[in-house]
Structure formats: C-alpha cells, structure tokens
Amino acid sequence: MESVFTILVLLTTVGLSGFVTRVIALKLPLPLIQILLGCVLAWPGFSLHVTFDPEFFMMLFIPPLLFADAWRIPKREFFRQRGAILALALGLALVTVPVIGYSVHALIPAIPLSVAFALAAVLAPTDAVALSGIAGKGAIPSNLRHILEGEALMNDASGLVALRFAIAAAMTGVFSLRHAFLSFVMIAVGGLAIGAAIGWLSIVLSSWFKKRASDEDPAAGVIMMLLLPFAAYLSAERAGCSGILAAVAAGMMMNYQSLRADMSIVTRLRIRGTWGMIEFVFNGMTFILLGLQLPHIIGSALIAAEAQGYTHMVVLIGYVLLVLMMLHLLRFGWMWGLRWLARRRRQRNATDLAVSGWRPLIIMTLGGVRGAVTLAGALSLPILLPDGMPFPGREMAIFIASGTILCSLLVAIVGLPMVLHGVSGKEDxxxxxxxxxxxxxxxxxxxxxxxxxxxxxxxxxxxxxxxxxxxxxxxxxxxxxxLEVLGADQTADEMARLDDQVDIKLRTRGLQAQRAELLRLRRRQKINDETLNKLLAEIDLAEAALFTRSRTV
Missing domain, CATH: 1.20.5 (Single alpha-helices involved in coiled-coils or other helix-helix interfaces)
Known part of the structure; x- marks a missing residue:
C-alpha cells in the first residue's frame, strides 16, 4: 500500500510541475522545477522515502525515453551528421574517461584510480532531455540541436560500458585494454543488431496482423509498441550486449513503420498521444527521483564535513566546480579540434561544427549537461568489495557526480539564454x-x-x-x-491569408457550436454516451486539423 501511495504522490507531483512552470513569475526550466519539487518531497515531514535502485531505474525509465527520442530524431540529419555525432558520443566519451579519471585521482588521492575512472565514465553521458527543458523547443539552431540529440542517444552506451569495465577493475584489480576494446565493440554492435532485429520483427508482425484484423481498434498495437523498448533492452542485456543501444536501434527502426501509408489516422493519433504522455511522465519522474536523492547525498557529505571541519565541505564544493570546469574545457577543446580538422580537410558539409565563430562552440559546450543517467551510474557503484571492505571513495564519487549534475544545469540555465540571444532555432x-x-x-x-x-x-x-x-x-x-497563400505575389498572398483566416475562424466556430449542442443533447438525455463520444471524436479531429492549419497561416 505504501508503494502505491508513493507512486501516486510522484505522479501528482509530475502533473503539478507542469502547472508550476506556467504560474510562477520566474520562468525556470521544467527539469529544475521537478528537481526542486523532488527535494521538497524528501523533507522529513512528508515521510516519503524512495530507495533508488539503479538497475531498476535503468530498466524502467531509460529504454522508453531513448526509444522515443530515437523514433523522433530526424534520420536524414542524424546520418548526415554521423561524423560529428560519433566523434562526440564515442570519441569524446572515451577520451573523457582517462583524462578526467587521471585528473580526479591526482586532485583527490583518496579516490583510487579505478574509482576515478568509474566516476569519469558516469560523467561522460550527456542528457538531451534536460537540455531541451532548459533551452526550450526551437531555441538552439537545428544543426547543433541534431548533433546534441544524436550524441545523447549514443553516449549513454559508451559511458555505461566504460563504467562496467572500471567497476570490474576496481573489484578485481585486473584490467586489459585489449579485452575492454574488443568487448566494447561486441557489446555495442550486438546491442544495435538485436534492437534493429526486434524493431524489424515488430514491423513485420504488425503488418501481418493488420491484414488479418477484422476491426480498426489500434489499442492492442499501441500496447505492443509500448512494450517494444523493454523487449529490446532486456533481450540485449540477457545476451550480454548494450540494452541502451538496442532501445535506440529499435526506435530508429520503428521510424520506418511510421512512414507506412497504410497506417490508419486513428493509430497515428493514438500512438502520438500515448507517447507524448509517457515522455512527459517518465521525464518528470526521472528528475523528481533525482531531486529525492539529492538531500540524502548532500546530508552524507555534510556529516563527513562536520567530522573534518567546515572547510572540508568547501573543499568538496571546490572539487565539483573543478571537475565541471575540466569537463567543459575538454568538451570545448574537442569540438575546436573537430572544427579545425573539418576546415583542414575541406569537409565543411561533413560536420556543421565547421561554422565560423565562437558562439556554436560555446553553445555545444554548455549544451553538454548531465542528467539522470549520470546519477544512476554513480549510485550503481558497489557498496562493498569482494573481501567485505567498503568500496573506496564511493560517497565522494556520488557527491561529485550529483554536484556536477546540478552545476551543469545551473550553468546552462544562466549561460545558454545569454549565448542564444538573437539566435533563431529555425533555418531558412x-x-x-x-x-x-x-x-x-x-x-x-x-x-x-x-x-x-x-x-x-x-x-x-x-x-x-x-x-x-x-x-x-x-x-x-x-x-x-x-496554394495562393504559398505563392510569391505579395498582394494575392495577403488576400489569400485573410480568406484562410476567416475560413478557419468560421469553421472552428461551427465545430464549437456543434460540440456545445451535442453536450446539451447528452445532458437532456436525448442521446447516449456512445453517440456523443463518436460524434465528439469526429469534431475533435476536424478541429485539430484546423488548429494545425492555422499555425501556417
């Protein structure tokens, strides 16, 4: 019963967060508000305690979110920008591990090198969900946004696979670079292959069932599609491959199903609405859970600081700021190198990072915010070594990871609007x-x-x-x-737009009157609920089409 109560409270908080962003005078990004609400729920007076299970979190929340992002990302731009995306998602992520790992170990000798590598591995993945919540839709130029989204899709796998090897090295004291590289390739390729195969099989089965179905009810198909990212993730994990990349590959494969001309409009609307709700709820739950964990993490650090004096807490905060600065400097330098190589090889079209000026580099640097995957990776560090001794440096690593998440969000909240001022996210x-x-x-x-x-x-x-x-x-x-509205003649264009606006207004007013009359008939028991729902669905679809049309006029 307590678990049900906790879930209901979390869902209610997710819903309230959407209203809070609209009513407060200070316009804060939705992820930050959800983190703050999570911190409020962690207050002792609320008696709400949620044990964060990293394995459960990675299995329940990450697959559907990555699946939806992979489904939605423009495939043409993704493959067109594949060089820049791989250079960031694979190259930068793998370079981050040794550079930040050695730096953290040198900065904090109390953290063993293997644990420092594990910390660097969890800091490597970026979070596109938090970025979109901070910058807003259409704020970042589309060429840069596509690279950031593609990077966030792919670097979760590279960072978490590197984390797996770092933990193994810390637990056993043995590490083989050759074995790690070969294992990484097998894990990544296997995950992509399994996800693509499951996505393709789903498309084939869906088409087969559609040809033999006697009705147009899409509910069963939508439910099966909701289970698809979990099927891809669990199948890949069972096979010892990357479940994250499997979910990404399945999402990209499902994009081909959405291009099928035989998919009914009812199915399209149902899928779009269902996934929109799931994304909002799961994203919100992710950041609220992050906020729920922060007071405990900070409290543990304060207890340790009290034992060693107040200055120790100041030193911990300094460590967080130094790690964040190193991450930003490394990211900035890596992208500057990519742009230099692109210019050197005259491959301007190979990567849009070759554009002139410093602003794109700063946008891409600040856009590398960290999120829930980083926290899940940090909390997945073992508590004990095989000999029963405490895992060295675990609390320190978790505190640095959590502090880096918060600071990267705050830096992006302050810095991105300043850098993006006067920049349009839409391109001619x-x-x-x-x-x-x-x-x-x-x-x-x-x-x-x-x-x-x-x-x-x-x-x-x-x-x-x-x-x-x-x-x-x-x-x-x-x-x-x-066609007149889209024409080149300015006078005809203005007249056609006026005609279109009047037409839309009249049609919308007529539909609203129809809806009001149907509701009045239902209240007077002249029609039943079945008739009402059928006719309202037709009116809603027509009004939705008019609303979409009005946005282009």
Missing part, C-alpha cells in the same frame, strides 16, 4: 523545404481530386453531376487558396 533551408513540401502536397491533392471527380460522375444523371461538381468546386477551392 528548413523553411524553404517545408514550403516546397506544402506546395507539392497541395498540387498532388488537386490532381487526385480531378481524377476522382471524373470517376465519380461517370454514369450519373444531370442533377447528380451538378451536385458532384458543386462539392468538387468547394473542396478544390480550399487547396487553391492554400
């Missing part, structure tokens, strides 16, 4: 591409309407032909006005 190339797509789609609709009109009027009498022609003219006029 993408706007032109969208305009071109809208024109081509409208012209294709006009051609299809003309063909359909000719087919429908075959065999009809004169009266029916006139009615068909009238309907054809009304529908055709909608697409023609749409």
């Amino acid at each position: 190339g993408l706007a032109a591409e969208e305009r071109y797509a809208r024109i081509e789609a409208a012209q294709a609709a006009i051609r299809a309407l003309a063909e359909t009109h000719d087919q429908i009027k075959v065999g009809l009498d004169e009266s029916a032909t006139v009615r068909v022609a009238d309907c054809f003219a009304r529908v055709m006029d909608l697409y023609r006005r749409h």
